[in-house]
Amino acid sequence: MIHLRVLHLAAALVLATALGACTTSTRTTETTGQYIDDAGITTRVKAAIFGDASLKTIEIGVETFKGTVQLSGFVSNEGVKAQAGRVAAGVSGVTGVRNSLVVK
Numbered sequence: 001m002i003h004l005r006v007l008h009l010a011a012a013l014v015l016a017t018a019l020g021a022c023t024t025s026t027r028t029t030e031t032t033g034q035y036i037d038d039a040g041i042t043t044r045v046k047a048a049i050f051g052d053a054s055l056k057t058i059e060i061g062v063e064t065f066k067g068t069v070q071l072s073g074f075v076s077n078e079g080v081k082a083q084a085g086r087v088a089a090g091v092s093g094v095t096g097v098r099n100s101l102v103v104k
Contacts, residue, residue, distance in 0.1 A: 030066055038064040041093045045069055048087050055084055060101065062088070067095035074104045 030038065042064045050056045058080065061072040069088045075081050085099040 034066055037093065038066065041067065041069065041091065044091045045088050045094065048091050049084060052083065052087050054080065055087065058084075060084055064094075067093060068098060069094050069096070070098040070100055072100045073102070075101050076104070078103055 042062050045062045045064070049060055049062070058075055059073055060075075063070045063072070069091075071084055071088060075084065081099060081101045081103055084101060085097050088094060088097045088099075
């Protein structure tokens with residue numbers, strides 16, 4: 001009987017730890033909900049960039065972490081770089097833009 005109680009307690013602790021790990025967010029990690037939100041933001045930013053006539057022929061990498069979008073890749077001039085940043089910033093859900101595009 002005591003072994004059964006210990007087993008139940010151990011199972012409850014393992015379950016609580018597992019659930020806590022799924023909902024805890026730190027500076028370098030995000031929750032499942034944040035990950036899903038960021039995936040949606042990334043998709044919307046890519047669509048907005050592709051929808052802009054001056055940007056759609058350029059390959060621009062887009063990554064999102066906790067609402068902050070990072071743009072990466074190579075562009076032909078500073079104007080294109082700035083336009084990509086403006087387009088990304090205008091997408092709903094974007095809290096910040098790190099424009100790491102390189103002018104070549």
